[in-house]
Amino acid sequence: MLRKVTAIRYVAPLREGGSLPALVEADDDGLYVVKFRGAGQGVLALVAEVVAGELARAVGLPVPEIVLVEIGDDLVTAEPDPEIQALVQGSAGLNVGLDFLPGSLMYSPAAGFHVAPDLAAAVIWLDSLVENVDRTPRNPNLLTWHDRLWLIDHGAALYRSHWGLDPSVARRPFAPVREHVLLPEASSVSEADARLAPLLGPDVIQTVVESVPPSWMVRPSAERYASYLTARLEEPRGFVDEAERARGD
16 A cells, blocks of 8 residues: 655645646655646546556566655645645645655656666556556656666556546557657567566556555546456557567667
């Protein structure tokens, strides 16, 4: 289960992307990048953040700790920006926070940071599984910190949840993998599949899904998320073949 903390101080807005996340101090003395339930993407983006992030952690990929952050509607009484006030006040209750990595930098292929080929392949495999459309050169959602690559911001994953996660499309390949920022660095995605798929049995998927607050699992239900992901992992996995074709082009 995810740890739960309570926000005690709104530190600063992070004006990147359209969701206006913020740096927030919590009652455990930690700093977290908080994604608000009142943002335009809604609570389903928070569900995707938790599910995709914890699946990544389950297969050994580096993800900052994800916590549930209790937000009070009085957190931003001193904030002069009315847009931020409305966002935070409309997000009272549980939100998602990622452990803040001080001094981290956004990954850029041009910056010279070397990503190990097997790690690149593993990230591509995970993003193809959860259909993360937002790991492109324009918006990599990867950080470099202490000479390691870290995965952040999975709110765009599982995008089919906005239409209910129809099981009839769960087996489809993931064509947007062709835009993945790590594709030029990757070794065999098929070999990554052989390593990683056995780590995500139905029990692991169920545990990850159950880490999401039940009140967020209204449409689709927790059972629908678990069934959809289990179906995507059934063999043969078309998303693996699609990734290999993209890597070879």
